[in-house]
Amino acid sequence: DAGITQSPRHKVTETGTPVTLRCHQTENHRYMYWYRQDPGHGLRLIHYSYGVKDTDKGEVSDGYSVSRSKTEDFLLTLESATSSQTSVYFCAIKSDTEAFFGQGTRLTVV
């Protein structure tokens, strides 16, 4: 494994509540990514980071924010969870070529 962990692994939350997912890496990689995976849509980029305090939006960023105060941690926040955000969320780090994924977080919004 590439030294990337996500927490929590599973979460059920209610509509309208804020939720924060954490991604932690031990590889000192500069680039980190948050994807969501939904049937028929593959892996879609939510936000990414290219360094501490440097982040940018991906293709499905609405309703999400991120923060990166340390190289090793990249947080994804759902500001007010909606049922459409029920998904599996993957964090990834990237070397020069290969992307390494965390184990994923299954989030259910009820």
Add this chain to the structure above:
Amino acid sequence: GENVEQHPSTLSVQEGDSAVIKCTYSDSASNYFPWYKQELGKRPQLIIDIRSNVGEKKDQRIAVTLNKTAKHFSLHITETQPEDSAVYFCAASRTGGSYIPTFGRGTSLIVHP
């Protein structure tokens, strides 16, 4: 930006048959094409990749081919086994840490014993 199309979305084969998954990309500057395998409930993991200066690469029962002119690349699995059953994703990117990989929508491969 880059756009990656992947087909088919589902592929069902008998054990021992070959399986082929095809992807096309739009950005002629892309030069790195990885394939990831995701078993049920697990994370995607790299199984093979190819760079644009190579036309074909093999690793045991899997191979990848690249046609830069047509902007398409394919994954070939020979002598399929039930443990090959998984979702396979292609991706296109450039070498260099700053380039974000763009993924296809995935192919669910089912190998029937």
